[in-house]
Amino acid sequence: MRNLNLDQVQTLIAIADLKTLAAAAQALHLAPPTVSLHISELESRLGATLVVRGRRQASLTAAGQVMVDAGRRLLAAADEAVEQVHRRAQGLQGVVRLATTAGVSAGLLPPLMQWLAQESPGVDVKLDVLSSAESMARLVAGTLDLAIVALPQASGSGVQVDAWRSDPMVALVPAAWPAPPQVTPQWLADQRWMSFGPATQMYRLTAGWFAQAGLNPRPRMELNHPLALRSLVVAGHGVAVLPLEQPGVAGQHGEPDTAGLQVRPLHPPLLRELGLARRSADAQDPAILAVWRALDTFANVAAPPPPSHRVVQA
Template sequence: MRELSLDHLRTLVAIADLGSLANAARALHLAAPTVTVQITELESRLGGQLLVRGRGPAQATALGERFIARARRLLADADDAVEEVRRQLAGQTGRVRVGASTGAIAHLLPPALERLARNHPGVEVNVQVLTSNESMGRLAAGSLDLAVVALPQAPVRGVHVTPLRREAVVAFLPATWKTPRRLTAQWLAERPLIMNDASTRLYRLTAEWFSAAGVHCRPRIELNYNDAIRTLVAAGYGAALLPEDSHEPARDPRIAVRPLSPALWRQLGLAVGDRSANGPARFVLEALLPGSSSNE
């Protein structure tokens, strides 16, 4: 038997709902002979009679009643499949690959993902822990859709970057240290330092801040995880320069936070690949724009 036609099934269900071939033909904008041919072909393919047709309303046979129930489910599944494709093409559903640092994942993404789930439940987000350089490379290669990156970034073909927010970088110190109210590069350079990995934008930004003051920083250890850095600071291992929001979720009494002199700021941006700009990534962008924090 050849495959069944959805058009034939739709005609059969219309006859069952409307009571006659003529009514079904008008509702489906078909010629009456076309409806007759479709039902005849359908019964021929199945090898059994589905409708009793005469002068009165068309009636489903026992075989027809069972088949019509199945046909309704098949048509509903087909309609759902078409609607799902349309929603994906419209960007209302789909999977978005997001690159972010550990700080962004901990402090920026949770409220954004909550807003996204509330407004666009059909959009799924896959988060990958990446530095800004790694994110920009993957966006250019098409293996990432969106990323939170530290600015500035060198222009990359096929990637559009939008400024997101500016945040202060401050000093995190063991609470037992005796410190001035505002810390200079000269003062910090004489203390043991814990810094982000040299591949991150925050490391370069911090090193430039020290260099502008005429001093060179020599970190005791380099890490990419703010939680681990804060743990080492709390243990008295050294001082760290991190985004101010890094201490908000859980203030540790063993850690003191001091502003820098001169002030140091880090600018964050949202980078999106051109190939993803018109898909569901735009809803993730909207969810991220109200505010955030990161770690690079």
């Protein structure tokens, strides 16, 4: 069988998205007969009917839906390949695919990305928010380069995981609420409190903290977004338990934004542990090393140095 024609695949995806051949032709700046020819040739090549042409709309067959799902991945990979070639041709370093957990807040990511842009402007970072399990799976599959993951995670299958950050968990309390100097499990259990969802590290940490005190309270609200939880605290809807992230660049620490809320330490203390995961096969890639160094700058635990100490030029 001959190789797939990506233009024909793109035409099929346009029909799937826009529901008619005429709309697909307009969006792709093609003549309607060319769209019909693309689909006919693609169906002939695959030996399967992909599109059912109705009077008003075109719909996909089951085989057509499989081709559309696979085709989106093919086109994304092709776009990435073209982009990397263009960047290398311009003397730039490349694209690094980085994933982070939802629990890493906007207080940490913007200064990290700014630091990287200043130190290695030739590196383009594509950022995804994924669960730690999905990040590890994508590292093994080779569709991700680096990931910030919740610890513990086991190294193996060509993926190395190292400790990166250990941030104290604190209670964020509405400014108008009376709050003790330290928040205990019993005090928090008696309040309206909000949490990340049950599938997250944040939830498991908080649940374990309650369990040590013999408690198992249910949160009033579950929301997997630290900034949204913080905003709800400021609005007086409840208490949230989140990590106190102080980025720290070149030995300096940023002050956390506490406007509209009170920050109280937990008693007993609770830590959120994060690690850096990378593919061992990519240990010497210059662009990945540059991102690793940027991430290492924001570490607050004794993490191992990047695999190579040579200077990476932008």
